[in-house]
Amino acid sequence: MRWLTASLIAGSLAAVSVPAKVHTPPQAARSAIILAYHRFGPSSPGMTTVKTSVFASQLQFLHDNGYNVVPLRDVVHYIEGRGELPARAVTITADDGHKSVFTVMRPLIERYRYPVTLFIYPSAISNASYAMTWQELKQLQATGFFDIESHTYWHPNFRVEKRRLSASNYRKFVTWQLDKSKEVLDRRLGKGVDLLARPYGIYDEQLMAAARQAGYLAAFSIAWGRVSQRTEIMAVPRILVTDRDVGRAFGSLLAEGRRPIPAAERGSRN
Numbered sequence: 352m353r354w355l356t357a358s359l360i361a362g363s364l365a366a367v368s369v370p371a372k373v374h375t376p377p378q379a380a381r382s383a384i385i386l387a388y389h390r391f392g393p394s395s396p397g398m399t400t401v402k403t404s405v406f407a408s409q410l411q412f413l414h415d416n417g418y419n420v421v422p423l424r425d426v427v428h429y430i431e432g433r434g435e436l437p438a439r440a441v442t443i444t445a446d447d448g449h450k451s452v453f454t455v456m457r458p459l460i461e462r463y464r465y466p467v468t469l470f471i472y473p474s475a476i477s478n479a480s481y482a483m484t485w486q487e488l489k490q491l492q493a494t495g496f497f498d499i500e501s502h503t504y505w506h507p508n509f510r511v512e513k514r515r516l517s518a519s520n521y522r523k524f525v526t527w528q529l530d531k532s533k534e535v536l537d538r539r540l541g542k543g544v545d546l547l548a549r550p551y552g553i554y555d556e557q558l559m560a561a562a563r564q565a566g567y568l569a570a571f572s573i574a575w576g577r578v579s580q581r582t583e584i585m586a587v588p589r590i591l592v593t594d595r596d597v598g599r600a601f602g603s604l605l606a607e608g609r610r611p612i613p614a615a616e617r618g619s620r621n
């Protein structure tokens with residue numbers, strides 16, 4: 352059959368009048384935007400809290416403007432060259448396991464039926480007053496919309512720890528944070544955790560190598576930018592969404608992968 356395939360390809364090429372030097376890929380290169388949330392509430396006391404009404408308007412914006420909200424795993428497969436992405440691909444993630452993920456985010460996500468990845472540090476779960484319980488995480492998992500992945504074991508600042516510890520103790524500390532988190536999440540939630548978001552988006556060569564060593568397929572930071580097949584898979588950028596990202600501003604964040612500086616603030620020293 353090989354000759355037949357070859358002649359069909361030759362025939363179809365002959366029928367297409369493309370200038371010889373132009374290389375036309377079978378599909379235009381895709382890219383995705385990964386959004387990172389933390390907590391939700393009636394007011395926004397800081398950068399990491401998005402008002403419930405703002406979050407609802409952002410989901411509606413994605414819905415109304417033809418965005419395709421895809422699971423984070425699809426983006427990982429795309430970077431690896433193992434899968435395709437739809438046009439206007441957006442991914443939703445939320446870090447830290449705050450209670451408002453259960454009370455505010457869950458009902459909205461169920462309404463829009465969008466996939467979400469949660470990055471959790473297990474030491475807080477069923478422990479810190481602001482955090483969800485294991486039971487709540489299991490309930491989120493059972494909805495089918497929430498995938499739960501690792502945010503290290505107790506959310507250290509690796510930059511601080513690197514200064515504080517000897518080189519060999521720091522290496523052990525990093526390995527422990529990455530292994531322990533995976534092990535506890537796997538055991539508690541009955542799954543195979545293989546995605547990592549490092550706290551504060553901190554990364555360097557050593558942390559990227561440690562993530563690979565610990566068996567993570569991909570690791571995520573907090574940074575501007577769109578994700579393409581050229582993205583470094585151990586430092587995939589996610590955009591920190593704030594309360595100011597509404598309407599057109601949110602649209603341009605999704606289009607550009609960064610937040611434009613408002614005209615009123617240009618040249619301001621604040």
Ligand SMILES: [Zn+2]
Pocket residue numbers: 446447502506550551
């Ligand atoms: Zn965090």
